[in-house]
Amino acid sequence: MLERYELEAFLTLAEELHFGRTAERLRVSTGRISQTIKKMERRVGAPLFERTSRKVVLTAIGERLHEDLRQANRLMEAGLARAVNTAAGIHGTLRVGYSAPWNGNLMIKAADAFHSRHPGCDVHIQEVQLHDPLGPLRAGDLDVQLTEFTFDEPDITTGPVIAHEPRALMVPADHPLAGREAVSLEDLADFPLVTIAGAIPQYWLDQHYPSRTPAGRPVPHGPAATYWQEVLSLVATGKGISPTCVRAAAYYSRPDLAFIPFSDAPPVVYGLLWPTDRVTARVRAFVQTLSEITSAALSDA
């Protein structure tokens, strides 16, 4: 049987094909890698790598061994991770929700990362309708969700902010504002606003569908829709205009709609929410994973 350090040295060298980098990754000296590989080769009875001081490549036997050991190692790591996570309470099924389709890819990426870190815990992703943003969380149908902030409810914990999206105004394609490069919050005073109705706190509605412009002029409210597709139809048929995100243009593109960016509206803030009395270890772990992914994406850019 192979020693742990032999397995690691072999797998890393098979990946890096460079003794120096292998040693660096494993935090040991290059001499150790050289000796370890040589020891394995004595045991196998044949060279595993063909090497000069300029190039390192796997031999046929080494190639095959690499396949086998890589898979064995993955099983071992996954099994160990599962055990550790189960012991830490991170197991079973985690149900996560999100409201904006442009966050869908992010959620799927997060779910993949989460599942590879915590093999014993499955993730179910589902959409949350804006007309009842807190219903699934409170009903116990979801453990955590990514939604448009800001909420302030005693039974719901407000987690970290995950993303910001610049705002845009959605208008009919033949609307007077449709040709503009940008719009202002002051423009809201001039046309009826299509809003959303449902189990939504008034303060949240006021944030997204204000009753007055920054200058204090009243904003006329038009019809209220339950589902998002109704909002699109109401706006398209000239019943009013409605604020949304710039990225909505890409996700809800229709010939009868136009999206014009706001010049003066703060971005929509997306963050995590979960029921305060149901913070499980797996919820904490998912929040952690998603936070790391987004901060890593930020540092990439």
Place this chain on the structure above:
Amino acid sequence: MLERYELEAFLTLAEELHFGRTAERLRVSTGRISQTIKKMERRVGAPLFERTSRKVVLTAIGERLHEDLRQANRLMEAGLARAVNTAAGIHGTLRVGYSAPWNGNLMIKAADAFHSRHPGCDVHIQEVQLHDPLGPLRAGDLDVQLTEFTFDEPDITTGPVIAHEPRALMVPADHPLAGREAVSLEDLADFPLVTIAGAIPQYWLDQHYPSRTPAGRPVPHGPAATYWQEVLSLVATGKGISPTCVRAAAYYSRPDLAFIPFSDAPPVVYGLLWPTDRVTARVRAFVQTLSEITSAALSDA
């Protein structure tokens, strides 16, 4: 990642469920097993075994980890064995033959053992017809075979003896000898002998189908068959009698045939043969495996 000794201690203890036996199998002290398991449990963050001084059982987490690690370990062992064997030239396909059906189970057992020792080497088993016992070996269709001894050919190596089978006489069910408890080689003088014809050395035929009894009386030879099933039919229809093994009674049982053990004939000797100029490493390895299996079976009995 787990150390080699941790993996082995865990897997063995999960099998044995006993610290003492585990230590014995791994040739270490029981204290070492105890410490090693405790270390793993600290790492996982939960007990892997529920133990009193009377009983050791896996916990749920331990059970799951056992599944994963066992498979990982098997992959590692198989991969390493494959590499070692490939380096030693034991790879590709080994074709083995056997002539007597009562050796079929033994051959399959040997092939299984061989394949688990040498995962990179496949084994094909096929029957050899008695009328041309050396043809497939010489044609290169077989690498090694288990056949009735004795051969003495310059191009064929005679390997170790694998089995002995007591002889019996095959006669028609209504034959005068059919009711006897035992027969003697001297009885061969009284009835025509059904023999085999083909590419068979004369000295081999003389061993199995003698022309004279031990007392020197001539043995009358009747018809000669090519295939074994023809021998059965010829004997059944009264054309003669034919010597074979006692175990043939179990494998070729027919209402019109009877098998009577010889009281004075030496057993049939089964041994391995291979072409002298084509002894490959895999042939040697198979001979080794089969020898070990049969000597182990002997020591069991």
Place this chain on the structure above:
DNA sequence: ATGTCTTACGGAAGACGTAATAATA
């Protein structure tokens, strides 16, 4: 009281780093 798992301590094996050496482009 016995069998079994756990803990404590000293010793030896061997994994490791440092540094000199060899080999290749």
Place this chain on the structure above:
DNA sequence: TATTATTACGTCTTCCGTAAGACAT
């Protein structure tokens, strides 16, 4: 000559056996 793999040697971690202790039946 510069870069990289290999070898040599002393150090130090840590795995191990011995033996005494704890626990359950």
